[in-house]
Amino acid sequence: MIVLKDVTFSYAGIKALSHISLQILAGESVALLGANGSGKSTLLKLLNGIVSPDHGTYHFGDDEITHKKLQNTTFAKKFHQRIGFVFQNSDTQLFCTSVYDEVAFGPRQMGCDEAETKKRVDDCLALLGIQAFAERTPYHLSGGEKRKVAIASVLSLNPEVLVLDEPMNGLDPRTERWLVAFLDQLNKAGKTIITSTHNLALVQEISHRSILFGEDHTIVADLPTEELLTQADLLKQVNLVDATYHVHADSHHHHYHMHYTHGDHENGFLK
């Protein structure tokens, strides 16, 4: 579904992506991991056609996505309908005066009649549990509520691919857990989920495959998430974790915990 070949991108001479080649199939759930400034957010922007590669090619489905093609508004609109982007900062994504209008923006754009628009909005609001906010101004909602509205506003377009930039940032643990479950539900329904995150505690639950970025803006590893999380040295090498990082022998643990001693760790792993 998504194929990148030797993609390089720079912001005014400052390299953000270097020789990126990857393939993402329909229905996959992929996490992009890496330290701050390693190029994750830039890659997400590139996947959504906000920026175009300086070198290399990007194919979405059967189409090569180029700056020139995106100038064709009909092509760009179809492309943007197929791939939805949830921004890291929800404030920048919400621009309508009410939550209802925010979620209805996409369906109305697509030319849905008001009955169909209402159905989509009601479904999305119910799905995300935010029916009560329908008439409220998005800007005045809490961080978690804004994130839900942002997701609903993208979901109402019914995209095939959902791209989320650091979706767990600033969320309380309960909303975080909710989002994990919701992304899993969408993935099981056939949506392709691409997420950039720093949250190693949750990455295994939101993705089956992880792509690790190095500080030189290249892909250092592309492995099943479960396997990547055991590569403590690799994660340290890209400065994503420090020496205290470890994983449990049973990788399917789902609890938050603290360790009070360092004696029970060896080579980055729990004894």
Add this chain to the structure above:
Amino acid sequence: MINDDINQNALPQWLIKTEAYAPSRDSAPFIQKSIITLLRILSRIHAQNAKAHIIQANPVIKMLYTFLFVLLLSMTGSLSFVAIAVVYQLAVLSLMRTEVLLGVVKVSLGVALFTFIVLLPTIFYGNFYSMQMILPKVFAAVVAVNLLSHTTRWNELTASVKYFHVPDLFIFVLDITIKYILLLGEFSLHMLYAVQLRSVGKNRNKVLSFSGIGGTLFLKSREMAEDMVAAMTCRGFSGEYRVYTKYRFRKMDALYVLIMALFVLLFIYT
């Protein structure tokens, strides 16, 4: 999954099916144009801080040099002085990077053209002297000021006005204004991206989306202002602000002083 009280709603059928959507044509380069304009402004502000353009000299001397140059240029009655000044500015300009050169020439020619239009009636009254003197004077002065702005960081420029007895608090307000133009500019750019990504059809209410951006931007700026006041108060701000500047005299400063001296001599002897 662990959640007991969430995600009990099954996904609606329309969300599971692949969307059979064919967008209609819409002449909508409006958003694209707004994004490009905003990007251009932001990249100019960013480029202002990029080291490549900056001439490493004392900003106070640079400012004095530009001020003196414009002053001498406006006071002179000598056509030779004006000619030398224009040639000198063009020579300096030719040493700049292409993007700086283009930017400065574009603005300077624009202003010169405007001056030409304003002065056009004087030609009909037979007054060629005004045109001969004022037009190159305006061009050289605009080039000089533009070169100063392109080759000096804005924070250095604002800090250097302290030597001209501008109050510290005023400098602080200037600095904050520039910083927030950039921050809010980036914020609005991301909002424009959001509108663009979700504008997947015929948008009859483009203006409405933009008024939404304006409203959110206003709220955001108010929130940022309140946060900054709170942060400053927490760090002991009580209305007093001091700008600390420390400049060394460098080789490049000597060159500026030498050029200033040469222009003063030229002004006296031409």
